[in-house]
Amino acid sequence: MSLLTLAKRRLLDPVRTRSLWVMLALFALVFGLMGYLGGSNSMLDTATQSVAIMAFLLPLVALSYSYDAIAGPRESGSLRVLLSYPFTRREVVLGTLVGRIAVVTLGVLAGVLAAIVATVAFGGSLDLVAFGIVLAVSTLFAAVMVAIGVGISASVPTTNAAVLTAFGSYLLYFAFWDLLPTLGRYVLNGFAFPTGPPPEWVLIWSQLNPITAYRAVAEAVLAQPPTGAFYHTVWFAIVVLGAWFVLTIGIGLVRFDRADL
Amino acid sequence: MPAIEIDALHKRFGSVEALRGVDLTVEDGEVYGFLGPNGAGKSTTIDVILDYVRPTSGEATVFGLDATEHTKEIRQRIGVLPDAYHLDGHLTGRQHLQFAIDAKDASDDPGSLLDRVGLSEQAGRRGAGGYSKGMAQRLLLAIALVGDPDLIILDEPSTGLDPNGARRMREIVREENDRGATVFFSSHILGQVEAVCDRVGILDEGQIVAEDTMAGLEASLGSEAQLSVTLDRDPGEAILGDVERVPDVRNVTVQDRTVTVACPDARKIDVLDAVRADDVTVTDFETSEPSLEEMFASLTEGDR
Numbered sequence: 001m002s003l004l005t006l007a008k009r010r011l012l013d014p015v016r017t018r019s020l021w022v023m024l025a026l027f028a029l030v031f032g033l034m035g036y037l038g039g040s041n042s043m044l045d046t047a048t049q050s051v052a053i054m055a056f057l058l059p060l061v062a063l064s065y066s067y068d069a070i071a072g073p074r075e076s077g078s079l080r081v082l083l084s085y086p087f088t089r090r091e092v093v094l095g096t097l098v099g100r101i102a103v104v105t106l107g108v109l110a111g112v113l114a115a116i117v118a119t120v121a122f123g124g125s126l127d128l129v130a131f132g133i134v135l136a137v138s139t140l141f142a143a144v145m146v147a148i149g150v151g152i153s154a155s156v157p158t159t160n161a162a163v164l165t166a167f168g169s170y171l172l173y174f175a176f177w178d179l180l181p182t183l184g185r186y187v188l189n190g191f192a193f194p195t196g197p198p199p200e201w202v203l204i205w206s207q208l209n210p211i212t213a214y215r216a217v218a219e220a221v222l223a224q225p226p227t228g229a230f231y232h233t234v235w236f237a238i239v240v241l242g243a244w245f246v247l248t249i250g251i252g253l254v255r256f257d258r259a260d261l
Numbered sequence: 262m263p264a265i266e267i268d269a270l271h272k273r274f275g276s277v278e279a280l281r282g283v284d285l286t287v288e289d290g291e292v293y294g295f296l297g298p299n300g301a302g303k304s305t306t307i308d309v310i311l312d313y314v315r316p317t318s319g320e321a322t323v324f325g326l327d328a329t330e331h332t333k334e335i336r337q338r339i340g341v342l343p344d345a346y347h348l349d350g351h352l353t354g355r356q357h358l359q360f361a362i363d364a365k366d367a368s369d370d371p372g373s374l375l376d377r378v379g380l381s382e383q384a385g386r387r388g389a390g391g392y393s394k395g396m397a398q399r400l401l402l403a404i405a406l407v408g409d410p411d412l413i414i415l416d417e418p419s420t421g422l423d424p425n426g427a428r429r430m431r432e433i434v435r436e437e438n439d440r441g442a443t444v445f446f447s448s449h450i451l452g453q454v455e456a457v458c459d460r461v462g463i464l465d466e467g468q469i470v471a472e473d474t475m476a477g478l479e480a481s482l483g484s485e486a487q488l489s490v491t492l493d494r495d496p497g498e499a500i501l502g503d504v505e506r507v508p509d510v511r512n513v514t515v516q517d518r519t520v521t522v523a524c525p526d527a528r529k530i531d532v533l534d535a536v537r538a539d540d541v542t543v544t545d546f547e548t549s550e551p552s553l554e555e556m557f558a559s560l561t562e563g564d565r
Binding site (some may be wrong): 001002005013016017050075076078080081084085086087088089094117258260261 | 336351
């Protein structure tokens, strides 16, 4: 009950500030454009293309709707009003998580609907099952990215710290993830560039990136499940996504529960 | 069972010791004024009661429930006007109030609560981002009344209120107390507390320096009355001994032609007699009853 009251408020915040419409328009525009290109070019697999766009767009949108969701009210003092009501700190974190997952899910929905409409309108071949898969897997991925953002937001005292950590995470996933093992091997190699094929732990590390895991799950379900090492299976990718969800929101819960607000 | 009980509460923020062993008890059904200068630790104490900060040592209980363990049960039964709050600007006053009603699962009518604190219906429909400090305080007071709480905690409720608003606030405190609610409110201005409180506690530098009923405080002030006697000539130091022999007198000083002494009302004539016995003529005398305000000042500024 308390959880739903809080989740509803955190869902309605972007509606009331009207930022929701901007986000929905962005998703509709991007996926509409993609559907148009797919409709006029039969070589393009729009479902697979949707996954590639989601992998880039969703972390950005999910983090921007979550990094400030707890640190912001904590810094401004609006949390001091909220916590005078019968909510526990845990409920504040989880209610925020649920509400903001709902917000970002609306974006995913808008994107997939726009892609479907545009594909049909511009004469492409429509695979509804594939789009259903994109919708389901992307929603799970959105939930993971919101959990990362809310976890960060609950762990730090100020908006500044939250925005730096969230932006840093985004750069880490997109730019630095695969550089880190190279850097590690460089140091281990006595500050000389390593030669030869990468060892297995580097390959495993690469699959631990939540964005890589999302693409792995989506592509495995859309096309053929890959065969090979355990860390290339779809189950490994699902466990990676689940672990990101549980660990980040868990850290947020614990840190927020211990903090002086 | 006391509404609030605080026992040997310490709170340290880094190297700053905000609370240094606070003990206080707010009895069920009373109006308790929590006084102290800015920075004395009033808000930190309230923040511990509300579980916004965790004690370094010691404990606070509300209705006998540990404040850090039973936050949900406690918050269900209290109404709070916190300090350093912020109202989300994208919600109207009415929406803020409705959210509090939903959160507490209460059945109050937002309109009549707004009316009670003196906010018009029109003001209730406006975004809270445009509220003045006084309007925000009124809205928070309305929020604190949601669900007829057993305990109402008001942290500096008069901040930003005009005289009408401050009077309305005092009336509401009385009405709520008549309904049976305990009211605990903090202020750095004694005048606001004097009119409505059954008991006051005075906090200074993280410790309670006085806790008494209003009548008790006034009685203890009675014994602190100052008597100044002006003489026709400088009596010299010799007079000190004579005056100090009068029972119950304290702080006898002589400066130029004036003898000043702190004594109970009943001893004033004895002091005058003792002075006159020294072969001087009394040209004038005056007594001053220190106000609560002065006592408050002397309690909290004495060692600065």
